[in-house]
Amino acid sequence: MNVTVIGLGLIGGSLLRALATRGHQVTGYDVSEATRQAAASAAGVENPGWRVADDIPAAIVDAEIVVLAVPLPALPEVMPALAGFTGLITDVTSVKGPVRDLLKGRRYVGGHPMAGKESSSFLASDPHLFDGCAWVLCLEPGETDLDDWLRLAALYTSLGARVVPATADEHDEAVARISHVPHLLAAALSNLLEDNPLAGALAAGSFRDGTRVAATRAELIAAMCGGNAAAVRRVLAAVLEDLDAYGRELTAPDPVQALTPLLRRPGELRRAWPAAPGVPEEVDPGNLLAWGRSGGWIVGVEPRLVGLRPVSGRNDS
């Protein structure tokens, strides 16, 4: 395939390398001249290499697929240069609702590889970054072209990714639960070190793990959460409700007795995660969203759509 990657940071650069390794014709472009030069030099030492273009029109001239690998705030600036492009557009940003709205009417399938950080540079890029990573591909009923979706699923599974079908809204809700809100809780926990060096001296494993991601740059956490504000607020409200309930039970005459039943279910859920992968089975292309909602993913497309659904101890469906 002829693929153009716009934005050559960690994700875009890794995708450029991974696609070239698989024998695709790849072109890259980045707004930064230094990054373009770094990418062009790297192409010289690796075989098969890639082409680096000096502007977007030159980058997309032969493209079948354009991957937008720029940060969310840069997307509106890139769009005018794609006005005449009739091929398939996808992206890699970590929030999908706003991009779906921005590309309304275009031939577009939203994507999000759950790997690394978009902010890092081309120098950190790695053709193996996507090995085993979950790559969400959005499927909007009545909007997304199934053939386009399958084309990208085939491409990304060939890079070793597990392709997860979901709507943009389902994606945004899920990442609020498993990434954005965990970052906010880690921040609130880290604040407990304030004015209490004694606590810092006693802190060990539970504190270390519970706060690890709070060390991420404030701008990055704010961009993730703020870009997905509606879902994050909704999920945060659910967490606050649980924490309020724990606090209430701690006022009971026997707080140990009162608190115990509330802690059973979260323990079960955590011990059952991650679910063990099941055996591959053929997936009905008309049933992709149900497959994703049940915790399943796609491991290959040719000659048939093959998916894996995790086996858990629970009766999810």
Place this chain on the structure above:
Amino acid sequence: MNVTVIGLGLIGGSLLRALATRGHQVTGYDVSEATRQAAASAAGVENPGWRVADDIPAAIVDAEIVVLAVPLPALPEVMPALAGFTGLITDVTSVKGPVRDLLKGRRYVGGHPMAGKESSSFLASDPHLFDGCAWVLCLEPGETDLDDWLRLAALYTSLGARVVPATADEHDEAVARISHVPHLLAAALSNLLEDNPLAGALAAGSFRDGTRVAATRAELIAAMCGGNAAAVRRVLAAVLEDLDAYGRELTAPDPVQALTPLLRRPGELRRAWPAAPGVPEEVDPGNLLAWGRSGGWIVGVEPRLVGLRPVSGRNDS
């Protein structure tokens, strides 16, 4: 020294082994006959060994120090058997205020090694469990005898522990911050897997670390938090206030801009933790609590009180 350990679970058993290895005369007792037998058999194969007594009076007959290593709810049952004991009493329970109140008027110094779990059995005990671990020793102004405190500090530092001076209330507040409340946040996060297998399929590092301790048995988390209910409620309220503030900023016209400043300080605090240890310096015995409050600990007592205070990037005092 002649030391008796009452309760031979993970902590008591490990203390029995560690003290015997250092050449102390050690006696153990456990309410369970099976545990007494296990401890007695282990004494036969290790040199130097220890004595296992069949009841508390026989266990404490020659003791200079009695270490209560039973769970918090069992302490009131053990106390009557110590009615005539005039030596030094200490304990290892993970909450210190209630034990201080229970032993009011006795010759007592509260202790808490930040190692392992009290619920585990003698079979898991390990003489090296306390290597490098923080061991809080409580110092109540006007109550605790300084010589008794120093006697225990010398004993525990000789086992490799870092002895941290604190009042019972300071201890309970600190462990609520760095252990008890983190367990409640991990539980609330784990609940977000409910009815959302898609989230489980996408979850990776930030979710894994943020929820790890939620896999602990519900009864254990409830016992920790419920036994320290007042401090846990207070700290939980502070966390809820921060999370509420994050949620509020997410309703701003530019949520990314609004949220960023709130996330700077927690990031700084987390990146500065754990502080690098400073060089050892001599500590004024009259100033031990200030040392502990500043994030310091004691690494040895003989011939002089020698302490180590971590160097941090902050201006705490």
